[in-house]
Amino acid sequence: MTSNGLPDHGTASRGGSPPREADIIVIGAGMGGGTLAYALRDAGAKVLLVERGGYLPAERQNWEPKAVFSGRYKPAESWVDSAGRAYTPGMHYFVGGNTKMYGAALTRFREEDFGELTHHGGESPAWPVGYRELEPYYTAAESLYRVHGEVGQDPTEPRHSRDFPYPPLPHEAAVARLGDRLRAQGLHPFHLPMGIDYRPGGKCVWCATCDGFPCLVQAKSDAEVCAIRPALESGNVEISTHTKVLRLKTGPDGKRVVAAEVERDGERFELRADTFVVAAGAANTTAILLRSGENGLANGSDQLGRNYMQHHMSAVMAVAARPGQTVFQKTIGVNDFYLGGAHWQYPMGSAATFGKLTGEILHQARRAVPAAVLDQLGRRSVDWWLMTEDLPDPENRVTLDASGRIAVRRTLNNHEPHTRLIRAVKKMLAKAGYPVAFHQEFGLETNSHHCGTARMGTDPAVSVVDAHGKAHDLENLYVADSSVFPASGANNPSLTIAALALRMAHQRFGVTDLLDRMHSPLSPATR
Numbered sequence: 001m002t003s004n005g006l007p008d009h010g011t012a013s014r015g016g017s018p019p020r021e022a023d024i025i026v027i028g029a030g031m032g033g034g035t036l037a038y039a040l041r042d043a044g045a046k047v048l049l050v051e052r053g054g055y056l057p058a059e060r061q062n063w064e065p066k067a068v069f070s071g072r073y074k075p076a077e078s079w080v081d082s083a084g085r086a087y088t089p090g091m092h093y094f095v096g097g098n099t100k101m102y103g104a105a106l107t108r109f110r111e112e113d114f115g116e117l118t119h120h121g122g123e124s125p126a127w128p129v130g131y132r133e134l135e136p137y138y139t140a141a142e143s144l145y146r147v148h149g150e151v152g153q154d155p156t157e158p159r160h161s162r163d164f165p166y167p168p169l170p171h172e173a174a175v176a177r178l179g180d181r182l183r184a185q186g187l188h189p190f191h192l193p194m195g196i197d198y199r200p201g202g203k204c205v206w207c208a209t210c211d212g213f214p215c216l217v218q219a220k221s222d223a224e225v226c227a228i229r230p231a232l233e234s235g236n237v238e239i240s241t242h243t244k245v246l247r248l249k250t251g252p253d254g255k256r257v258v259a260a261e262v263e264r265d266g267e268r269f270e271l272r273a274d275t276f277v278v279a280a281g282a283a284n285t286t287a288i289l290l291r292s293g294e295n296g297l298a299n300g301s302d303q304l305g306r307n308y309m310q311h312h313m314s315a316v317m318a319v320a321a322r323p324g325q326t327v328f329q330k331t332i333g334v335n336d337f338y339l340g341g342a343h344w345q346y347p348m349g350s351a352a353t354f355g356k357l358t359g360e361i362l363h364q365a366r367r368a369v370p371a372a373v374l375d376q377l378g379r380r381s382v383d384w385w386l387m388t389e390d391l392p393d394p395e396n397r398v399t400l401d402a403s404g405r406i407a408v409r410r411t412l413n414n415h416e417p418h419t420r421l422i423r424a425v426k427k428m429l430a431k432a433g434y435p436v437a438f439h440q441e442f443g444l445e446t447n448s449h450h451c452g453t454a455r456m457g458t459d460p461a462v463s464v465v466d467a468h469g470k471a472h473d474l475e476n477l478y479v480a481d482s483s484v485f486p487a488s489g490a491n492n493p494s495l496t497i498a499a500l501a502l503r504m505a506h507q508r509f510g511v512t513d514l515l516d517r518m519h520s521p522l523s524p525a526t527r
């Protein structure tokens with residue numbers, strides 16, 4: 001068993017000899033790779049998940065802001081920006097990937113996000129898959145990740161073929177009051193779709209250290225808990241942890257990948273399979289493919305690594321005159337500005353509460369301010385996370401520098417709507433009884449929503465993979481993470497990554513009964 005109480009399949013492989021071949025190798029055990037492994041568990045194929053990290057340990061530091069914000073769970077790795085400045089990326093290399101730390105807001109993209117959408121900063125392109133086709137996979141993903149929510153409250157919410165599997169999370173008193181005041185302004189606050197185990201008898205203890213922290217009691221619907229664990233139980237899926245994929249090798253005709261060269265405990269060796277799926281996250285997927293050939297693999301049209309996006313993101317701390325302490329406040333959202341506002345015709349983005357900013361958390365970022373002041377602010381605040389669409393730009397790209405480090409070039413685009421969103425949200429909150437609001441915008445190092453570097457499309461000249469994630473240039477190489485997004489929308493990405501992975505399993509890997517299975521009462525997805 002691991003220290004988080006889960007069967008330690010990875011260490012078992014580690015101690016013995018990890019499998020060296022499989023039918024399908026999935027590289028990266030995060031949202032995309034983990035969900036795909038789950039979907040392939042009964043596909044009649046031997047699946048090997050290859051993950052560079054280990055299991056995230058269950059330890060008291062999981063819930064300690066000081067430990068978490070000092071980077072306990074971040075890798076000792078730096079990436080560089082276009083000026084050559086090194087920074088620590090917001091990555092977490094564990095079984096479950098970035099979902100071990102995520103805030104578990106599991107929202108669907110809007111139907112409009114899949115079509116062409118005119119923004120202030122330019123056009124957001126259409127996807128080669130539309131919302132209608134993706135809808136059943138969204139429904140299945142909500143089931144797998146046990147999402148709490150309520151259909152029909154948010155006017156931008158696209159059609160759902162089924163209700164959310166679990167009722168919406170309750171609002172705490174301060175959040176409920178705020179919701180009433182927003183409704184009185186003519187806005188449409190809604191229950192944020194959330195993946196935490198708050199079912200009757202569920203494991204969640206409703207704490208203030210959820211978003212940005214690992215869950216000490218395994219109650220967060222992360223990819224390890226909801227997808228990888230049941231996948232490994234099937235016996236058809238194995239995992240090799242602490243196994244970093246360095247590059248892929250092709251056969252003599254260059255049309256098929258034949259092996260992944262990996263490093264594990266200082267030893268280099270090859271893993272062989274019929275099919276390879278890369279799901280290492282938008283930057284690492286690019287890095288693996290760039291290292292796999294003189295000009296990279298799946299890079300025939302020089303598109304790999306381009307169109308890097310990561311949302312414009314800001315936190316707004318809205319402070320009321322009187323204390324109204326919240327514990328778990330991430331239950332409400334407002335999308336009234338998503339497609340534009342009363343005085344602005346362009347999309348601005350989404351606003352939703354996020355992890356509680358307590359005095360202790362604020363102290364990690366604002367050491368010069370007296371702790372007592374920060375504590376009082378935390379007791380009076382409700383805290384919001386704002387997201388605006390970042391548009392694809394071929395010049396915003398991931399490459400490797402001379403020493404092999406990931407280099408990210410990004411010139412801001414479509415930023416004016418974000419500034420307007422911050423203003424609109426502050427105004428909305430002031431009218432609702434929060435007269436003071438501070439905001440902080442996050443930069444390149446807050447890359448939690450990065451995407452777009454191996455975009456899907458029908459035209460190989462301007463995309464890397466086809467509409468099902470298969471590389472245009474290769475017969476047996478797929479990409480199943482956020483890299484494939486043609487546009488970033490202004491919503492949380494994980495549910496869309498999961499829905500695309502389920503669609504890939506169903507439509508490309510022959511798991512024809514996937515959707516029936518996902519809704520069966522016997523399915524781990526519904527238990």
Ligand SMILES: Cc1cc2nc3c(=O)[nH]c(=O)nc-3n(C[C@H](O)[C@H](O)[C@H](O)COP(=O)(O)OP(=O)(O)OC[C@H]3O[C@@H](n4cnc5c(N)ncnc54)[C@H](O)[C@@H]3O)c2cc1C
Binds near residue numbers: 028099106492
């Ligand atoms: C603090 C935080 C809060 C967030 N909140 C939300 C939220 O509320 N809602 C939401 O939808 N999203 C949220 N996200 C974003 C979400 O976690 C990511 O969008 C999602 O995990 C991306 O999935 P992925 O499959 O693309 O990559 P990941 O989940 O990052 O998985 C990639 C995996 O590949 C592994 N890997 C990388 N390189 C290699 C290699 N060379 N060899 C082998 N393995 C490799 C990594 O270790 C990792 O396990 C948040 C993220 C963070 C950090």
Ligand code: SF4
Binds near residue numbers: 203206210211216
């Ligand atoms: S709120 Fe629930 S799911 Fe989130 S970390 Fe706390 S116990 Fe875990």
